[in-house]
Amino acid sequence: xxxxxxxxxxxxxxxxxxxxxxxxxxxxxxxxxxxxxxxxxxxxxxxxxxxxxxxxxxxxxxxxxxxxxxxxxxxxxxxxxxxxxxxxxxxxxxxxxxxxxxxxxxxxxxxxxxxxxxxxxxxxxxxxxxxxxxxxxxxxxxxxxxxxxxxxxxxxxxxxxxxxxxxxxxxxxxxxxxxxxxxxxxxxxxxxxxxxxxxxxxxxxxxxxxxxxxxxxxxxxxxxxxxxxxxxxxxxxxxxxxxxxxxxxxxxxxxxxxxxxxxxxxxxxxxxxxxxxxxxxxxxxxxxxxxxxxxxxxxxxxxxxxxxxxxxxxxxxxxxxxxx
Numbered sequence: 001x002x003x004x005x006x007x008x009x010x011x012x013x014x015x016x017x018x019x020x021x022x023x024x025x026x027x028x029x030x031x032x033x034x035x036x037x038x039x040x041x042x043x044x045x046x047x048x049x050x051x052x053x054x055x056x057x058x059x060x061x062x063x064x065x066x067x068x069x070x071x072x073x074x075x076x077x078x079x080x081x082x083x084x085x086x087x088x089x090x091x092x093x094x095x096x097x098x099x100x101x102x103x104x105x106x107x108x109x110x111x112x113x114x115x116x117x118x119x120x121x122x123x124x125x126x127x128x129x130x131x132x133x134x135x136x137x138x139x140x141x142x143x144x145x146x147x148x149x150x151x152x153x154x155x156x157x158x159x160x161x162x163x164x165x166x167x168x169x170x171x172x173x174x175x176x177x178x179x180x181x182x183x184x185x186x187x188x189x190x191x192x193x194x195x196x197x198x199x200x201x202x203x204x205x206x207x208x209x210x211x212x213x214x215x216x217x218x219x220x221x222x223x224x225x226x227x228x229x230x231x232x233x234x235x236x237x238x239x240x241x242x243x244x245x246x247x248x249x250x251x252x253x254x255x256x257x258x259x260x261x262x263x264x265x266x267x268x269x270x271x272x273x274x275x276x277x278x279x280x281x282x283x284x285x286x287x288x289x290x291x292x293x294x295x296x297x298x299x300x301x302x303x304x305x306x307x308x309x310x311x312x313x314x315x316x317x318x319x320x321x322x323x324x
Contacts, residue, residue: 001105002027002103003073003091003266004081007035009273011064011290016073016293020311025101026073027093027186029080036111039239043137044157048284076101082243084269091268098244105299108244108256108264108271109292110138118150118235122201122213130210130231141166147213147228148172155234156180156188161181163191169310170194170226172201172215221259241275252277262295270295 001017006028007123017024018303032038037046042058045056048053073225079099083105083177085092091100117133132134138161151173157180159164159171176197178185188195202223203217211227248266250257255277262270273288281287301309 002101002106005109006033007111008285009292011068013067013071013107013292013296014071014290016296021217024071024073027076031078033065037273104303105268107295111272111273120233122204123224126204128206128208130230138162138165144230145227146230150234151178156184159193160187163193171201172196174200214275261298
């Protein structure tokens, strides 16, 4: 089988496919494993993975990669899925680099697809240093003045993570209410982070590197200049499914509609993780792991109809220790 997308859901699907005895190829347009986690927040603590009260993004990716490697997959990085062709017993996927992959089934675990940061208007034309779309390890911000822009989970989480390390952290959000998880917002309001709502970045100061920003109050239009040698625009990303939109998939707002078995309606094509949508969908990493297991088990039965959908418990496969 072919797995398109090497983020957390794709890596777990790879492991699970190996458990079902399937040969696996993993394809990802990024040059590394781990998807959005590795690309955007490798040093962020993830708090909603079962069994881990908190785990850094890079550590989670490392463990998922180790787990996936047990399937002995073929891994193709820096190459994306382009077109799909159908045969009676397989599909053929051509890649952007010109490869052709034949597989019994395809599992799309492409996350939010190809993503680019949402632009911050005040940064138009700015090419200097000090703008961090990807945040480094929190301790590297020690003694620095940091301005985080945004009001969602990423912005609030980064402000919380950097508060113990940076000299000063200011959070700027255009709206009155922060959109992040209530627990994260409560933690932020109890921290030394300065929170400026109903505010926006009017100007970024610095030619070769940021040294200050001007913040505008959206209601009074008053201006305030704030020292900043790091600016973090955490405004989310613009996602695109790219060539996948030509596959005949049912797409709703950049997500692929799936049935309960994770099938897409296109023969031999399944999907799991953040790329999927259905009634009641909850976009959590834990949900993506479950969808990956559901998809792989249904693929296994599709490819080998004489097998059971339920694979048995993984603990039953562990060697029994000999005592005495």
